[in-house]
Amino acid sequence: MIPRYSRPEMVAIWSPETRFRIWFEIEAHACDALAKIGVIPKEAAKTIWDKGGSATFDVARIDEIERETKHDVIAFLTHLAEFVGPDSRFIHQGMTSSDVLDTCLAVQLKRASDLLIADLDALLAALKKRAYEHKDTVTVGRSHGIHAEPTTFGVKLAYAYAEFSRARERLVAAQAEVATCQISGAVGTFANVDPRVEAHVAEKLGLTAEPVSTQVIPRDRHAMFFATLGVIASSVERLATEIRHLQRSEVLEAEEYFSPGQKGSSAMPHKRNPVLTENLTGLARMVRSYAMPAMENVALWHERDISHSSVERMIGPDATVTLDFALARLTGVIEKLLVYPDNMQANMDRYRGLIHSQRVLLALTQAGVSREDAYRLVQRNAMKTWEQGKDFQEELLADEEVTAALSPDEIRSRFDLGYHTKHVDKIFERVFG
Numbered sequence: 466m467i468p469r470y471s472r473p474e475m476v477a478i479w480s481p482e483t484r485f486r487i488w489f490e491i492e493a494h495a496c497d498a499l500a501k502i503g504v505i506p507k508e509a510a511k512t513i514w515d516k517g518g519s520a521t522f523d524v525a526r527i528d529e530i531e532r533e534t535k536h537d538v539i540a541f542l543t544h545l546a547e548f549v550g551p552d553s554r555f556i557h558q559g560m561t562s563s564d565v566l567d568t569c570l571a572v573q574l575k576r577a578s579d580l581l582i583a584d585l586d587a588l589l590a591a592l593k594k595r596a597y598e599h600k601d602t603v604t605v606g607r608s609h610g611i612h613a614e615p616t617t618f619g620v621k622l623a624y625a626y627a628e629f630s631r632a633r634e635r636l637v638a639a640q641a642e643v644a645t646c647q648i649s650g651a652v653g654t655f656a657n658v659d660p661r662v663e664a665h666v667a668e669k670l671g672l673t674a675e676p677v678s679t680q681v682i683p684r685d686r687h688a689m690f691f692a693t694l695g696v697i698a699s700s701v702e703r704l705a706t707e708i709r710h711l712q713r714s715e716v717l718e719a720e721e722y723f724s725p726g727q728k729g730s731s732a733m734p735h736k737r738n739p740v741l742t743e744n745l746t747g748l749a750r751m752v753r754s755y756a757m758p759a760m761e762n763v764a765l766w767h768e769r770d771i772s773h774s775s776v777e778r779m780i781g782p783d784a785t786v787t788l789d790f791a792l793a794r795l796t797g798v799i800e801k802l803l804v805y806p807d808n809m810q811a812n813m814d815r816y817r818g819l820i821h822s823q824r825v826l827l828a829l830t831q832a833g834v835s836r837e838d839a840y841r842l843v844q845r846n847a848m849k850t851w852e853q854g855k856d857f858q859e860e861l862l863a864d865e866e867v868t869a870a871l872s873p874d875e876i877r878s879r880f881d882l883g884y885h886t887k888h889v890d891k892i893f894e895r896v897f898g
């Protein structure tokens with residue numbers, strides 16, 4: 466997590482101040498529950514809220530204590546006791562460090578997910594707006610990087626919209642799966658802390674109680690969460706890569722906005738490089754890389770170990786902060802994307818009708834020509850366009866074997882762009898409802 470690729474609201478979720486505030490709330494809510502069932506005095510629970518709730522936790526002081534104790538939760542509890550006084554003896558009754566750490570992580574991931582879902586909503590809105598703007602902007606579709614058949618630029622953006630809609634659904638599900646609370650004590654048996662405490666804390670923090678913990682929340686939940694972030698990052702890269710290809714000089718069908726005063730190269734003043742989408746490609750690689758250690762965290766020793774802890778201290782902030790930045794950047798790219806319909810038309814015309822080859826092939830088969838012969842006839846005329854720059858339609862009209870099966874009007878009718886876009890409204894109806 467570095468400032469260059471960070472946004473303040475997401476960074477704040479992972480700050481020490483936020484973490485310690487959540488730790489306090491976990492402990493204080495647990496004390497409320499303990500007081501309610503008669504384990505600790507109600508006055509003590511009130512004192513803990515009054516004195517701890519108004520406290521400003523000193524990160525440097527907690528770090529100082531931890532240097533001696535070599536234990537972060539104990540360092541925090543020691544510092545909290547400095548505010549609360551004698552009633553602090555009732556804090557952390559029957560709980561383990563994992564009760565605090567795992568529940569806190571669940572809160573942080575839930576809050577981070579809320580921001581990421583909002584990011585996706587903003588991206589979806591931008592994609593929808595631009596898709597409708599270019600619903601009928603005809604462009605060539607490509608397979609293997611080679612001209613295939615016509616589509617529209619709006620359809621390109623519509624499939625991105627559909628993909629990120631699925632991403633949103635997955636993230637909502639992953640958020641629900643990872644947002645679990647654990648207050649179950651040593652090895653998860655509730656021997657020293659009543660299950661009602663866990664239920665109370667979960668309710669107060671907007672979490673669900675973990676059905677069965679082993680002193681830690683099972684890490685398959687976290688693996689699925691970070692895997693979901695990785696899939697979203699892959700979708701970011703897919704769209705970014707499309708834009709990068711479309712911005713190439715010899716294509717130039719779409720382009721990142723180039724602001725006044727922006728410089729593309731330190732050496733070549735003419736350059737307008739796709740730096741934002743290239744950056745997004747790199748950031749996507751980083752977010753995906755966090756999924757693998759999350760999966761390796763699933764296999765812990767017996768009821769618990771802490772091999773997962775150092776991993777999550779890194780990937781929790783890094784994955785969410787980086788994806789948050791990437792989604793916001795991609796939204797900006799789409800909102801300001803420069804689209805060049807004239808270049809799209811020129812590129813389609815460059816290969817002089819080849820994009821209609823399938824329609825001619827099908828017309829020949831429907832006229833009684835075998836598929837093998839039809840393919841041969843169409844391909845030999847297409848190769849003249851590839852190799853000699855001939856006009857595909859004119860070559861077909863001059864081919865006696867072709868005209869023996871199809872009239873000139875039947876050939877010409879197969880070169881209508883509108884044929885390829887006749888179902889665009891249906892596609893939009895499916896995507897946008």
